[in-house]
Amino acid sequence: MSQHSEDELRAVVARYEATKAAALTERDEQLRAFHASGWRPVDLQRITGYSRETIRQALNPEIRLATNVSRRRTQPQPPADYRPYGDRKPYVVADTLTALTGPTSGVITLPRHLDWSGHAEYDLSRPARLVSMYKVVLTEAGSVDDLGTWLNADLLRRIWPTLWLPPQLRRQWEEAFPELVTTGTNAA
Numbered sequence: 001m002s003q004h005s006e007d008e009l010r011a012v013v014a015r016y017e018a019t020k021a022a023a024l025t026e027r028d029e030q031l032r033a034f035h036a037s038g039w040r041p042v043d044l045q046r047i048t049g050y051s052r053e054t055i056r057q058a059l060n061p062e063i064r065l066a067t068n069v070s071r072r073r074t075q076p077q078p079p080a081d082y083r084p085y086g087d088r089k090p091y092v093v094a095d096t097l098t099a100l101t102g103p104t105s106g107v108i109t110l111p112r113h114l115d116w117s118g119h120a121e122y123d124l125s126r127p128a129r130l131v132s133m134y135k136v137v138l139t140e141a142g143s144v145d146d147l148g149t150w151l152n153a154d155l156l157r158r159i160w161p162t163l164w165l166p167p168q169l170r171r172q173w174e175e176a177f178p179e180l181v182t183t184g185t186n187a188a
Contacts, residue, residue: 027058028057028058028059028061028064031044031048031055031058031059032058032059035059041055041056041059086166086167086168087168089166089168091138091139091141091166091168091169091172092141092142092143092144092146092147093147093172093173093176094144094147094148094151094176095144097153097156097157097177097179098153099144099147099148099153100147100148100151100152100153100156101148101152101153102148102149102150102151102152102155103124103150103152104124104152104154104155105124105125106123106124107121107122107123107124108121108122108124108133108150109121109122110122110133110136110137110150113140113142114136114137114140114141114146114150115136115140117136124155127159130155130159131159131162131163133150134151134155134156134159134163135163135164135165137150137151138151138163138165138169138173139165139166139169156180157179157180160180
């Protein structure tokens with residue numbers, strides 16, 4: 001970074017932008033000349049490979065100007081009370097960890113209301129599939145019964161530090177069960 005200065009970098013960008021603007025202007029003038037001599041926009045599009053919108057803007061500079069001005073406008077902002085979906089999504093938290101008595105081994109298939117991916121079969125002896133299943137159940141459970149049926153408290157404690165969960169979901173579970181935070185810090 002010490003070989004070149006910021007000013008040199010800015011100069012490179014400025015030269016490129018100036019060249020690009022000049023080339024665009026020249027190209028548009030040439031396309032307008034071809035159009036004035038009888039070439040149809042569709043023929044210009046077919047030969048150059050440019051999109052219909054590019055040809056339209058080249059033949060009508062005021063359209064390009066209006067398009068560029070509208071692109072520069074500030075994008076609409078969400079309402080002041082807007083909350084991202086992750087903050088609004090209702091997550092289910094178990095009443096107690098001891099209520100989580102789900103399977104600990106074997107191959108299980110989650111019901112469609114939990115996993116509609118087409119890969120709802122999980123071999124619990126494969127760590128990656130186990131973690132994936134727990135993430136799906138935690139994020140998609142619609143009831144405490146879903147949690148109790150498919151999650152196991154001992155397995156949950158063991159894999160908790162490795163689960164990649166939405167922050168709101170992780171926070172809700174860790175507030176309800178502080179021992180999960182302790183598990184996570186001991187494993188790290």
